[in-house]
Amino acid sequence: MSAVPALSLRNIHKNFDGIIAIETFDLDIARGEVVALVGDNGAGKSTLVKIIAGMYQPTSGEIRLDGEAVHFTDASQSQAKGIQVVYQDLALADSQTVYMNLFLGREKTTGSFGKLDRRSMIAETEKLVRDLDVRIPSAKSIIRSLSGGQRQGVAIARATHWATNLVLMDEPTAALGVAETARVESIITGLKARNLAILIVSHSLDQVFRLSDRICVLRRGKQIGIRKTGETDKNEIVSMITGLQAATRI
Known part of the structure; x- marks a missing residue:
């Protein structure tokens, strides 16, 4: 792994009209690393993803990519810096082909x-x-004809094609069955092998422990702590999520 993190977040704070969504957040993600972001609904996970993706701007704090300070005012700027997002709703054009979705907005x-x-x-x-x-029938297949797992595979493929730095995944397998989830997880493992940095939001602790190198816990906008996956267990993570364990700064 490179000594300089692919993504570095320092003192990220976000409030909406005086309501604190993210209190103070710090995180480094290296290339070839999967970091899982976990917490109950309303913990601030999706807000943090949108800040990194440029959809929201932090109220204060600093974002660095490969050591360079960046400030995004919209999602196109983060995409230009090699960041791609895979959302639960996929954001695919159902009536278009697989290949047109892959190049949507970037047509050759x-x-x-x-x-x-x-x-x-x-x-x-x-x-x-x-x-x-x-595993899809053809690049010419229409998106609506594909299964949920195949559609998620297309969304991840699109992100992979354009990401040079970081892939953000917000509940990428929430609506999938067991077999399709396994297929998508295999693709995510492949992205790690391609030396991309990956931040994954997931409610499934089984998935988190299968995929991640480290786990970061948020509770009500507050960063509770970060654990190496191999040095913790589900009981500790659940305690951090529910508040049974107090916050421990990094």
Whole structure:
């Protein structure tokens, strides 16, 4: 792993009209590392993801990518810096093909008249889903014809294609069955092997312990602590989530 974190958050604070959503938050994520963010509903997990993604701006604090201080005013700026987000609702265009979803907003064109270069986009999509082992019938398949796990695989493939730094995943398998969850988790493990930094929000502690290197706990906007996954257990994490264990700063 690089000595300089892919993502570094320092003293992140966020309030909405005087209501504190994130109190004070610090976290480093290295390339090739999976960090899980856990906590009950309303803990501030999705708010934190949206701050990193540029959808919200922190009230105070600093974000660094590969050691460089950044300030995002919208999501396009974070995407330009190599950050991609996979949301639970996927944000896919159901009536479009897999390859068009992969290049949505970034379509390849050819010639002076800007004709869509479908052949190139299809070839790139087929290579990517093959490399990630995303099992779909074809790059030309319509999204609505795919299963939930296949759709999630497409969303992750799209994030992988454009992410050069960090992938954020907000409950990526919440609506999936056991077999499809296993397939998506295998893809996430593959992303780690590709040396991307990954922050995953999950309510499933079983999943958290399968995938993560470290676990960060939030409760009511307050960072309770960070644990190495191999040095803790579910009982401790549940205690931190529920308030049975007091906050321990990093």
